[in-house]
Amino acid sequence: MEQKGKMNQYVLAIDGGATKTTLSLRDAEGKIYFEKTTTSTNYQAIGTEKVEKVLTDLLEDAYTSTGIQNIAVAAFAMAGVDTKNGLAIVRNIIDRSCQNSSFCIHHTIVENDVQSTLIGLTGNNAGALVISGTGSAAYATDGKGRIERSGGWGHRVGDEGSGYWIGREILNTIFRYEDGRLPKPTILTDLVYDLLQINNIEQLNDWIYHPNYTNAQMAKISAVLSKAISLGDERAIDIACEAAKELSLMTDAVLRKIGPIHEKFVVYLNGGILKNNPVILKLYKDYVKELYPHISFHLCNQNPIDYIANRALRSLK
Template sequence: MHVLAIDGGGTKTIATISTCHGQIMALAETGKSNPTSMSFEHFTETITELINDLKRQQPQEFQHITKCHAGLSGVTENNNEKITYALLTSLLPKDCQLSLSNDGMNALYAGTLGQPGIVQISGTGAITLSIDASGRIERTAGWGYIFDDEGSGYDIGIRTLKAVFKAFDKRGPETLLTTAVLEYFRLNSVPEIIEVVYGEGHPRDTISPLSKVAIECAKRGDGEANTIIDQVCHVFYQSIDACYKKNPFADKQVKVVLAGGVFNELELFTKKLIAIDKKNSNQYDFVGAYSLPVGGAALAALNLPYDEAKLFIDQYDASMKKFLTN
């Protein structure tokens, strides 16, 4: 028995074929696979190319795939789930057990090893997702960068630019963010930022990476940068708590997985979130991901008990490292 795991988001998509013990036999990567932000033709082409790549690598083992989980951004919206199910069914071996979810489930299971919990994702966008013991799924936030996605890389970038412009106008305090942003864009003055932001590229792609600038300045003790991180941590906590209230758990301590590029500096965020939680419910256990999201997709397909899931993911991660270095 082999398992096919797919993790797809707004930037890239990764898929693996592995044994039920976690030994990876094939790995493929391609671009984004969000059916809400690309044409049906482009989405079909992307998924087909991904599956065919795996098939070319292991044509014999591909036929032994019995379970597949695809966690894709946007798949549960509109009619995308039905379309994606039909597409993957046409590409996979007959009688393969297929399940679909938002990519948030992959990130959650990569941290809880297939157990119930809450995941706070923050990358270019941001969303909160919870899954209880019965498999019921709830979500909060993640309604798009134009009017939501608070706490995302884009949101942090916007807050960073606001602090820089206010400092330049003397409407706000001086901040290390000014020099850091100018160095990042390789500019000489604050007014030049406008041309970059409103240039040829999408503003979201230009602004989102500034979250790294803010986080680095916060680590260096800058007051404005730390205010920004404090603000988004309160936003995260509000969304996490709202998700919990929509989907309460029986456990006194609920595991909350922090996933996505914004949380690369995990300790910075966990310290602030723990401090907020102590002033409120004191019921959340904030953790980073145990594995890559694609590993969480494999666990979603297999539905293993915790101890077996840990054995699987340990082997999966070790196999992934070997696979990538060969």
Template structure:
């Protein structure tokens, strides 16, 4: 599913930006980080509960988000109406379509001055930026409780695959792996399957792949191709199953490198909330650059 998330059209900044705010909104908790736009130094950080509208409801999610933003700005003695709040970037779970992003942006942008740039996207954007240092271009593979592949080209085209949740059996997620392991144990215990089960051959045969490594390209090539990624690109491995250097994580990295030699496999260098703030700083710099070039 290809999506292009909206960015608020704002007036040209009347003075140089000073602060940028990023929010990583998860299904369990939400963290906001305020940074200096120029130096990217972290100034304030606040954490609260879930802001996923699918989990807690739209009204509760918005209320929690607004309180979190206010608390973070207050920690830096910066009011929400401050004109030197240059940019806000909200990377939120539960924002899965352009309509979702448009709706939330329309609600949130009223909290800030007109010159504040507000951008809303899925939390996968923060996961990507956590590995690229704020550069919003590349591909990220997230494997934790769920799985999601997300890619963004330098031109701003976006694409994603999976991330539908456990009801749709997100392949390779912690939920999926655990469910499959339990099912295999149950089948073996019942005598319905041998204790040692080799699924690789059957899976490759079903997908028309010659080897397990080929499954990576089969599964994710459309995601990268649909947003126009070509040549070398960053591939960020994020999520609880992939961030640590476990056997599973190493196996995934090796298979990606074998199947996608053009991918530069990297892992997060900062947490997702700070990455969202870095994205906000990039957005602010972009607006400032447009102002300079047009003057």
């Protein structure tokens, strides 16, 4: 149970992503008392009611497991918080979840997951964060409180260079070849069929339009890209080049928004696409270096929840 004298020295960090959600309860020194990962809490993908249930269950699990009731700061870093309306929707969900929990939370932060991670990474320093996972986005700060963004407009109109985008491009390639709209065969077809354990284009179409289909499943299709590239598949190489170019365009756009970039400026990189696809990573760096030769890159080696916890801890008074 909660010890006396420890009141208001605990923080909650919640990483509500498009694929999964992680909650971590830590003290002011960063010691972890509880941590659990569950399903997506992107309301744009699964709806507000499901998000509220997932968050409520997570919060109650954390309380039941620790007996800690008083939380100084709870930082909710949520996918789908891209507009004022989106922020209002998510804040209402979180307010209801917190009210239904056993916690007494003194200060709640609700913001976009990429923005929250950026603040946790950079603190009071200038820097940028480019993420390519299920979705994609670029955020940058001047270190003086100003934060700008590029991309991150969701799977329907954006997420260029992301796992979802790559997966969609791969499947589009397979359908185009099947129709006769692409002259050359691609190894992507066999790799996707093996991944999904299917045998033909009709089964692929059924998989896409199955009632249980999710954006995260589409993003997982991107896993075959590296193998196809290693086998010299021309279309796979083209997709990698396009993905890297799109991510570099996001980076350039957000860096121009925050003004002059000094020589010690760091662009932090995170997400499975940049971490697990060396060809895309190299192409991306080359594209950006052509425009900003003096900046450096840092591939994030911690889990996003750690940076979000840092963001919460920075808010402790």
